[in-house]
Amino acid sequence: MIQPLEEFIIYVDPSRCLGCRSCEVACAVEHSSSKQLFSAISEDPRPKPRTSVVVADGVYVPMRCMHCDPAPCVKACPTGSMRRTDEGFVVSDPARCIGCRTCLLACPFGHPSYSSRGKVIKCDHCIDRFKSGMPPACVEACPTGALRFGRAEELLGEERRRRALEMITGLGEGGVVYRRAASPVLVGR
Amino acid sequence: MEERIYERLLRATRREFYQQVSIDPTVPQLLEKAERDGVETVWHRYLAQQPQCGFGLLGDCCRNCNMGPCRIDPFGYGPSRGICGATADTIVARNLMRALAAGAAAHSDHARDIIEVFRGIVDGWAKDYRIADEQKLLGVAKALGIEVDGKGTLEVAREVVEVAEMEFGKPGNEPLRFLNAYAPKRRKELWNKLGITPRAIDREVTEIMHRTHMGVDADPLSLIAQGLRAALADGWSGSMMATMFSDVMFGTPKPIRIWSNLGVLREDAVNVMVHGHNPLLSMKIAEVAKDPELVELARSLGAEGGINVVGMCCTGNEVLMRLGVPIAGNFLQQELAIITGALEAVIVDYQCLMPALVDVASCYHTKIITTEPKARIPGAIHIEFDKAKAEESAKKIVRLAVENFKNRVKERVFIPKEKMEAMVGFSVEAILSALGGTLEPLADALRSGKVKGIAGVVGCNNPKVRQDSSHVAITRELIANDVLVVGTGCWAIAMSKHGLFKPEAAELAGPGLREVCKALGIPPALHMGSCVDCSRMLIALAALSEHLGVDMSDLPVVGSAPEWYSEKAVSIGSYFVASGLFVHLGTVPPVLGSPKVVEILTKGAEELLGGKFFVETDPHKAVKAMLEHIREKRRKLGWPE
Numbered sequence: 001m002i003q004p005l006e007e008f009i010i011y012v013d014p015s016r017c018l019g020c021r022s023c024e025v026a027c028a029v030e031h032s033s034s035k036q037l038f039s040a041i042s043e044d045p046r047p048k049p050r051t052s053v054v055v056a057d058g059v060y061v062p063m064r065c066m067h068c069d070p071a072p073c074v075k076a077c078p079t080g081s082m083r084r085t086d087e088g089f090v091v092s093d094p095a096r097c098i099g100c101r102t103c104l105l106a107c108p109f110g111h112p113s114y115s116s117r118g119k120v121i122k123c124d125h126c127i128d129r130f131k132s133g134m135p136p137a138c139v140e141a142c143p144t145g146a147l148r149f150g151r152a153e154e155l156l157g158e159e160r161r162r163r164a165l166e167m168i169t170g171l172g173e174g175g176v177v178y179r180r181a182a183s184p185v186l187v188g189r
Numbered sequence: 190m191e192e193r194i195y196e197r198l199l200r201a202t203r204r205e206f207y208q209q210v211s212i213d214p215t216v217p218q219l220l221e222k223a224e225r226d227g228v229e230t231v232w233h234r235y236l237a238q239q240p241q242c243g244f245g246l247l248g249d250c251c252r253n254c255n256m257g258p259c260r261i262d263p264f265g266y267g268p269s270r271g272i273c274g275a276t277a278d279t280i281v282a283r284n285l286m287r288a289l290a291a292g293a294a295a296h297s298d299h300a301r302d303i304i305e306v307f308r309g310i311v312d313g314w315a316k317d318y319r320i321a322d323e324q325k326l327l328g329v330a331k332a333l334g335i336e337v338d339g340k341g342t343l344e345v346a347r348e349v350v351e352v353a354e355m356e357f358g359k360p361g362n363e364p365l366r367f368l369n370a371y372a373p374k375r376r377k378e379l380w381n382k383l384g385i386t387p388r389a390i391d392r393e394v395t396e397i398m399h400r401t402h403m404g405v406d407a408d409p410l411s412l413i414a415q416g417l418r419a420a421l422a423d424g425w426s427g428s429m430m431a432t433m434f435s436d437v438m439f440g441t442p443k444p445i446r447i448w449s450n451l452g453v454l455r456e457d458a459v460n461v462m463v464h465g466h467n468p469l470l471s472m473k474i475a476e477v478a479k480d481p482e483l484v485e486l487a488r489s490l491g492a493e494g495g496i497n498v499v500g501m502c503c504t505g506n507e508v509l510m511r512l513g514v515p516i517a518g519n520f521l522q523q524e525l526a527i528i529t530g531a532l533e534a535v536i537v538d539y540q541c542l543m544p545a546l547v548d549v550a551s552c553y554h555t556k557i558i559t560t561e562p563k564a565r566i567p568g569a570i571h572i573e574f575d576k577a578k579a580e581e582s583a584k585k586i587v588r589l590a591v592e593n594f595k596n597r598v599k600e601r602v603f604i605p606k607e608k609m610e611a612m613v614g615f616s617v618e619a620i621l622s623a624l625g626g627t628l629e630p631l632a633d634a635l636r637s638g639k640v641k642g643i644a645g646v647v648g649c650n651n652p653k654v655r656q657d658s659s660h661v662a663i664t665r666e667l668i669a670n671d672v673l674v675v676g677t678g679c680w681a682i683a684m685s686k687h688g689l690f691k692p693e694a695a696e697l698a699g700p701g702l703r704e705v706c707k708a709l710g711i712p713p714a715l716h717m718g719s720c721v722d723c724s725r726m727l728i729a730l731a732a733l734s735e736h737l738g739v740d741m742s743d744l745p746v747v748g749s750a751p752e753w754y755s756e757k758a759v760s761i762g763s764y765f766v767a768s769g770l771f772v773h774l775g776t777v778p779p780v781l782g783s784p785k786v787v788e789i790l791t792k793g794a795e796e797l798l799g800g801k802f803f804v805e806t807d808p809h810k811a812v813k814a815m816l817e818h819i820r821e822k823r824r825k826l827g828w829p830e
Binding site: 020021022025026028029037038040041042046047048049140141143 | 239240242243244246247260263264265266267777781782784
């Protein structure tokens, strides 16, 4: 059993995101059959990115699967298609997926999407790359470090050091709080 | 497609990394030194850029107006049009044409500078320059239809320079005068029919900038047609004038033996590297470096060997062909030359200068000296090169280099041993003279099949390709198949370094080509000059097509740019395609975002012009396609395969 602090995570930092969508392109290429940009663009079915940059209240947010634990999608899935791998990643098994989309309803982040073949597709944390020691494609493609990959402990420690430095030098602008009530304009009231 | 080099590099250990980036043995040695010295090079920065932006690689992002930037989703889930409605086809074509315009502008602006000094000879202010090749001048004048009988040299020169100056911005719709004088009749008729005959160099470049402005030309075919027009203006006039006036002022190259690669740097001498493209400065630097007073100064500071001028990139090609100045390397080696710790100064004019030269030099005693008002680099020493006082200017610059010798740290010097001899300097005139004054022996060898065809291989280095590997692989395989290879630029430097410019390299050729090379005493691959000298190939092919009485597109001839990176290469490739050639590209241009543009460049162009682009990153597969093209052309001519 993997201890929570030894988990590998992707740290999403919207303050660094420029909205270039390189993560989306890299994700689609990684989930193509050729895994090469130049040939992937003409494959059938067209490779689909599993991550997307969403604009929320003027801020770019790279939205990807958080690989929650426990994951609501795993709990909701009636066929056991949605499962957690030994590495700790939440993946969907197309062979068992019946396309009921219950996981879409359960996901707090709106992550899973639907393919043209009637199956749910979602981020698999680039599990093949992970096994060969490489970071997920979206992280590798991110030019600004808005997506970072590593052990939870190390990433959070790094973040703690950065904040500490800001605190003692007085240069920090304070943490940015993203979890807030959306403005009435945003929700259309 | 071949595995991308960066994926190999990312997985490689440090030592493997050094070995994999180049096939040149000097590179790993100097990369190890770079690491010891804490210096970053082009390959480190290349890795730091990985993976590169998918939109940029496909060419489907548009920054031409401030409603944007806009991007087309290559996978079809996101936007398929920009804010103005431009499709991927429009955006890709516009971007490619802007790159082509930059390339044509660079070559032609280089020509403008040379012509300006030539005007200075005529008007008397460019006292340190002279007409070195009167025959060439008279030849150009006659081709332009200028009466030469009974006129003095300067009078002819004045009339020629007046035509040349007007090439850039002459009014009206008459074709460019140089193109009209040198292009074969069949080609000119075809270009007229297609409406792509260029009128004035600056006009064609400007028209691309206009057409690619928001709300003007949205049709990829029409955009590409204008691009070809600008490319023709570059090849058949801009670049061609740069070559011709350089020959007139500095001499037309003849075969000469030189040394190449970083081993040409010397521990016992002041090492001065000229880098860039224009011979106006580099020729003067090479000349004043022999000045007894400066040599004495060098000796008095402990440099027993005096002053050692070496070249880099195409200005290196200019001086090596004419003066036998050794060449230190090609594009990707510019930083490595500094990392030897043995370079007192890098004197640059313009084009292909990595701004990083200044950062690398800051770790050593090397001075980076910029000389052109249009090419300044933050952190470099700027000494403007005054063409009216060329010698004085050049001496001032060389003196600075010599005085810097005392700052050389001997313990930090490491010069690789590798250097290679090469026979270079095959201008069209030199090739003709080797053939005995007429093209017939070459035409005969082609007809009989001793020589199956001719390949013009050109262009740059690109960190996307293992340095020199594609250049060497393609050339070796072509000559082994009895294809005579000619070329320019960084390809030519690669050939010098890897021994393919030695007459003995004929042993590597197929039996027919070997026999021809041995009979003439020439190597199987011929150095025709710098990148503007691709115009020499146009002249040679035009002459060959007229000699054989066929169109240029009927000749068993191919072009290739195996490791190209620059916008100038886009223009060169395009003027060869418009001149009827099959042109192979060894790195993928940013066009795959538009199936329509790809179709025009790789298929449609052939129906209209007889030439087309062919993209293939694998050298072996590329050669296979080139040989197939040559065989097909031979079949059509009724020549034995």
